[in-house]
Amino acid sequence: MDPAFLPFADAVAEMLAFRGEIVDEETGVRSHITQCTIELPIELEVSRGESGALVLGSAPPIYYVDTSYRPSYHRIRVTAVQDSAPTAHHEARDGR
Amino acid sequence: MAGENAAWQLEDFVDSVVVDLDKTRETLAVKAINKPLTYTVKELSLDLNIFPTYDGDRVRFTTAQPGQQGASKVSIQLGSITDQQVRATTKVPEAGGVSIDDIGIDNSTKKQLRKLGVQSADDLQRVEKKNVDLKRVSDADIDYRSLANQIQKAQRNTAPPMVHSVSLSHDTETPALLVNGTRLAVNPRFSPVAVINDQLAEVLSFDDGHVRIALPSADDLERPLELVLTCDPFAVFKVNVTAEGNRHGPETSR
Numbered sequence: 001m002d003p004a005f006l007p008f009a010d011a012v013a014e015m016l017a018f019r020g021e022i023v024d025e026e027t028g029v030r031s032h033i034t035q036c037t038i039e040l041p042i043e044l045e046v047s048r049g050e051s052g053a054l055v056l057g058s059a060p061p062i063y064y065v066d067t068s069y070r071p072s073y074h075r076i077r078v079t080a081v082q083d084s085a086p087t088a089h090h091e092a093r094d095g096r
Numbered sequence: 097m098a099g100e101n102a103a104w105q106l107e108d109f110v111d112s113v114v115v116d117l118d119k120t121r122e123t124l125a126v127k128a129i130n131k132p133l134t135y136t137v138k139e140l141s142l143d144l145n146i147f148p149t150y151d152g153d154r155v156r157f158t159t160a161q162p163g164q165q166g167a168s169k170v171s172i173q174l175g176s177i178t179d180q181q182v183r184a185t186t187k188v189p190e191a192g193g194v195s196i197d198d199i200g201i202d203n204s205t206k207k208q209l210r211k212l213g214v215q216s217a218d219d220l221q222r223v224e225k226k227n228v229d230l231k232r233v234s235d236a237d238i239d240y241r242s243l244a245n246q247i248q249k250a251q252r253n254t255a256p257p258m259v260h261s262v263s264l265s266h267d268t269e270t271p272a273l274l275v276n277g278t279r280l281a282v283n284p285r286f287s288p289v290a291v292i293n294d295q296l297a298e299v300l301s302f303d304d305g306h307v308r309i310a311l312p313s314a315d316d317l318e319r320p321l322e323l324v325l326t327c328d329p330f331a332v333f334k335v336n337v338t339a340e341g342n343r344h345g346p347e348t349s350r
Contacts, residue, residue, distance in 0.1 A: 007116065007119075008112075008113065008116040009115075009116035009117070009118075009119035009120045009123070010120075010123075012116065012117065012120045012137060012140075013119075013120045013123045013124060016120075016124065016134075016135045016137070017127075019133075020133045020134075020135065021133055032133065035138070036135070043162070044101075044144070044159050045101065045159075046101045046102050046104060046109075046158075046159045047101070047102050048102045053108070053111070053112060053115070054102065054104050054108050054109060054111070054112040055112070056112050056113065056116060071162040072145050072159075072160035072161055072162055072163075072164055072167065073145075074142065074143060074144045074145055074159070074160075075142070075143035076140070076141070076142050076143075077139075077140070077141045077142075077143075078137060078139070078140050079137070079138045079139040079140070080135035080136060080137050080138060081135060081136060081138045082133065082134075082135055082136075083124070083128055083133075083134045083135060083136045
């Protein structure tokens, strides 16, 4: 894979590596992000590995200015949800 | 600059994306050990600029690269599904089942069968039970009987007969050849047929582990015997037997 590209799995994992907690210590409010959708243009490199399976490489757009040589921007939209809801309080199994 | 993009089929591409998402899930699961607040991918959609090609058999796509104009667009959406949904919609291949890839039929017939959703011998039997006229729905010369024969042949190939020993038996008045082995008679609709030195011989008894064959005459013991045993239409073998010194060697042909 071209070194400018990240394996697709790593790219998605990196996208979701954000701090999902917003804390306002002054007011004592703590918020959690429970779901987020990220949509961005990407470049893709599709090659075949030694086993014959497709290997997907991806990279976000590198240039911020118009160039005469335009990348082909594909588009990805990832919706992620919190893996497990934060437990504000522990509830006994019998509902107490 | 990346090299040329490889042409892909939709199935391959989706498989790769799913494999990548599994890797992402594993990475996030490890991360969750130390960081309780992690996220999992619920939906993923891709809008791809592609160049489709059709070779008369399959549609392939090549992902557009920088500088390439005039690409078409294809959108792929993947949603997460639960284990329960996977179990409800996925058929686990049965142990000992025969895939249509293992059946000795031409690629065109295999392709026609796949189009009809037939992937295995079991699928075919289910279609047959519904009395579906395969010739009419597939526009191909598909015949249940010839397919059934091919399936039986494929099944027999995965469980061929094995001869462990051949001995002369004098337990009764009639001298007999006793063939010991495994999977000798597995087809209940067919009894083994034996030919000794080009003469039909009577099969006295048989089961999966043995076949007992009457020798046509006592003189037969004096000379080498050539036994051809047909267990079923897809399992035939030849054994050369020499009475002296217990020299005998199986020579199997199927």
